[in-house]
Amino acid sequence: MPDLPENAMRSEVAVESENAVRSEDGLPPREDSVLSVRRLAMTLTSRDGVSTEVTADVSLELGRREFVSIVGPSGSGKTTLLRAAAGLRRPTRGEVRFEGQPLADVVPGISVVFQEYNKSLFPWMSIGSNVAMGARRLPKEQRATRVEAALAEVGLTGFASRYPFELSGGMQQRAALARAMVSDPKVLMMDEPFASVDALTRGHLEDVVARLWEHSTCAALLVTHDVGEAVYLSDRVLVLSARPSRVLAEIAVGLPRPRTQRETRQTPRFAELSAEVLDYVEQAGRASGLGSPGAAPAAPG
Amino acid sequence: MRATGTLMAPRGRRPVLLLLRRRLGSWLLGLGGLALAALTWQLLSLALASSIFPTFSAAVADAWSIVTGPVLTADLVPSVLRTAVGFSLSGVAGIIIGLAVGYYRLLRELTSALFDFFRSLPTPLLVPVFIVLFGLGGTMVVAVIVTAAIWPVLINTANGTAGLDPTMLDTARVCGLRGPSLLGRVILPAVSPQIFAGLRVAISVSLAVMVVAEILGGSSGIGYFINNAQQAFQITDSYAGILLLCVLGWLFDSLFLLVERRLLAWQRGTVGGEGDA
Numbered sequence: 001m002p003d004l005p006e007n008a009m010r011s012e013v014a015v016e017s018e019n020a021v022r023s024e025d026g027l028p029p030r031e032d033s034v035l036s037v038r039r040l041a042m043t044l045t046s047r048d049g050v051s052t053e054v055t056a057d058v059s060l061e062l063g064r065r066e067f068v069s070i071v072g073p074s075g076s077g078k079t080t081l082l083r084a085a086a087g088l089r090r091p092t093r094g095e096v097r098f099e100g101q102p103l104a105d106v107v108p109g110i111s112v113v114f115q116e117y118n119k120s121l122f123p124w125m126s127i128g129s130n131v132a133m134g135a136r137r138l139p140k141e142q143r144a145t146r147v148e149a150a151l152a153e154v155g156l157t158g159f160a161s162r163y164p165f166e167l168s169g170g171m172q173q174r175a176a177l178a179r180a181m182v183s184d185p186k187v188l189m190m191d192e193p194f195a196s197v198d199a200l201t202r203g204h205l206e207d208v209v210a211r212l213w214e215h216s217t218c219a220a221l222l223v224t225h226d227v228g229e230a231v232y233l234s235d236r237v238l239v240l241s242a243r244p245s246r247v248l249a250e251i252a253v254g255l256p257r258p259r260t261q262r263e264t265r266q267t268p269r270f271a272e273l274s275a276e277v278l279d280y281v282e283q284a285g286r287a288s289g290l291g292s293p294g295a296a297p298a299a300p301g
Numbered sequence: 302m303r304a305t306g307t308l309m310a311p312r313g314r315r316p317v318l319l320l321l322r323r324r325l326g327s328w329l330l331g332l333g334g335l336a337l338a339a340l341t342w343q344l345l346s347l348a349l350a351s352s353i354f355p356t357f358s359a360a361v362a363d364a365w366s367i368v369t370g371p372v373l374t375a376d377l378v379p380s381v382l383r384t385a386v387g388f389s390l391s392g393v394a395g396i397i398i399g400l401a402v403g404y405y406r407l408l409r410e411l412t413s414a415l416f417d418f419f420r421s422l423p424t425p426l427l428v429p430v431f432i433v434l435f436g437l438g439g440t441m442v443v444a445v446i447v448t449a450a451i452w453p454v455l456i457n458t459a460n461g462t463a464g465l466d467p468t469m470l471d472t473a474r475v476c477g478l479r480g481p482s483l484l485g486r487v488i489l490p491a492v493s494p495q496i497f498a499g500l501r502v503a504i505s506v507s508l509a510v511m512v513v514a515e516i517l518g519g520s521s522g523i524g525y526f527i528n529n530a531q532q533a534f535q536i537t538d539s540y541a542g543i544l545l546l547c548v549l550g551w552l553f554d555s556l557f558l559l560v561e562r563r564l565l566a567w568q569r570g571t572v573g574g575e576g577d578a
């Protein structure tokens with residue numbers, strides 16, 4: 001593997017400098033980084049011994065209070081990237097640092113909500129017990145009140161004794177969010193948390209996440225297919241190329257907060273930003289359509 | 302307001318009633334099937350009037366006298382105990398080995414050929430070997446049961462564990478679960494549907510193998526009793542023994558389903574719909 005220069009596309013990344021920083025804390029996110037992924041490469045080997053280079057070279061910095069989204073074509077290694085960033089998988093190359101320390105395993109400060117809610121809640125536990133799983137590292141006497149508070153925050157007061165199958169998909173995903181937030185993490189990671197709910201519920205869940213994040217002190221890293229959702233929620237949007245993935249573009253959003261579904265999505269700026277992100281996503285998709293699946297493209301980009 | 306109130310009330314109650322009626326209905330139907338078989342037996346035996354085919358009523362009467370007589374403690378109770386002990390040992394060992402084999406791929410690959418080999422050994426062939434090892438008695442019967450009944454549990458547990466969703470395991474890890482708490486709170490419950498399926502097969506295997514072992518090398522037990530009765534041409538006794546064996550199997554299975562239904566209540570919702578027995 002030749003030592004590649006910093007991602008070629010990175011140079012033409014349009015960072016609107018005046019919007020790049022979140023207005024309320026006024027800190028440049030790069031200097032106050034809670035999570036940093038540096039030149040990460042992931043090669044996965046399937047059970048029958050076939051190796052695939054899923055991630056070629058991805059770097060990202062997540063500021064302490066930042067909300068960053070990652071979009072990219074299906075199969076571009078977004079989930080793989082998230083797993084590595086959470087300390088669940090060892091990087092093949094590169095490194096992940098959490099609060100300045102190299103990340104070798106899962107840590108209490110990072111919570112993850114996975115793609116399929118039906119797999120991420122434990123179906124044999126009540127909603128309360130599920131949320132309490134996220135609070136295992138807290139002192140025993142705090143747990144019950146924290147679980148209750150977390151359930152209240154996602155609008156599930158009174159559902160603690162119900163079982164996941166008794167709840168709708170949207171409610172289950174809110175419970176998964178409560179479990180992730182109950183430990184008051186430094187970083188909340190979400191892998192397409194709203195992929196399997198209807199559009200109306202989706203909008204509602206986006207606002208639940210936005211509110212949770214605003215009320216907390218954590219940074220958020222969201223993987224999504226939905227360009228509008230990425231722009232609506234984020235401070236920055238990273239677009240990944242097709243597999244093996246690189247960062248194709250990085251778009252600063254800078255829409256004022258608090259945002260609302262009705263108003264924010266109507267603004268011309270929102271439309272502009274969404275179009276910009278969509279352009280890159282389509283570019284990534286085209287590249288993957290041309291290249292033969294599994295084989296690395298001759299030239300990146 | 303009142304309109305919705307009256308609409309809501311029966312809607313809430315009806316599924317329970319329906320379920321109860323369906324349960325009761327299927328139970329009655331099952332009973333009807335049994336009654337039909339008994340009646341056929343009775344009529345057929347009366348029509349044939351053969352000395353080697355006793356009537357149903359005679360077999361039942363004989364079975365009753367067995368249950369209330371000395372054969373109960375001499376043969377029936379030992380058989381039940383052997384089956385229970387053999388089944389329990391198979392269950393515990395099958396689950397432990399199955400979890401280990403399912404979780405560690407290296408172990409799985411190391412043992413798969415070995416297990417396939419042992420699994421395909423016909424149980425009756427093992428009886429003489431175990432008679433040499435353990436003598437004629439309960440220990441031998443239990444050992445034979447374990448060598449046969451462990452496989453459905455072990456294989457099911459191993460498959461279930463190997464097929465655990467990585468996302469689920471990752472979720473558990475992110476919550477800080479590891480070691481015994483990972484096993485107890487996530488892995489075991491997640492695999493429990495497969496474990497229970499294996500255990501249920503193991504029950505019928507245990508019963509069948511118990512009888513075979515007692516016939517081939519027992520000094521007591523229901524299998525020994527049936528075998529003796531057949532060789533002594535006490536035909537009614539042997540039919541009564543078989544009848545008792547059926548009742549025993551039904552009792553074991555019902556008890557098992559009762560436990561399973563309680564422990565796997567959460568699964569009803571994920572599978573979708575009420576599973577009828």
Ligand SMILES: Nc1ncnc2c1ncn2[C@@H]1O[C@H](COP(=O)(O)OP(=O)(O)OP(=O)(O)O)[C@@H](O)[C@H]1O
Pocket residue numbers: 044045046047052054072073074075076077078079080081243
């Ligand atoms: N354990 C594994 N072994 C080998 N290949 C894997 C493994 N897990 C995932 N892959 C491959 O890695 C690629 C990226 O997978 P990943 O799930 O990270 O993509 P993704 O961007 O999250 O996709 P989606 O948008 O569909 O969720 C896929 O092509 C997949 O086939």
Ligand SMILES: [Mg+2]
Pocket residue numbers: 078079080115191
């Ligand atoms: Mg994914």
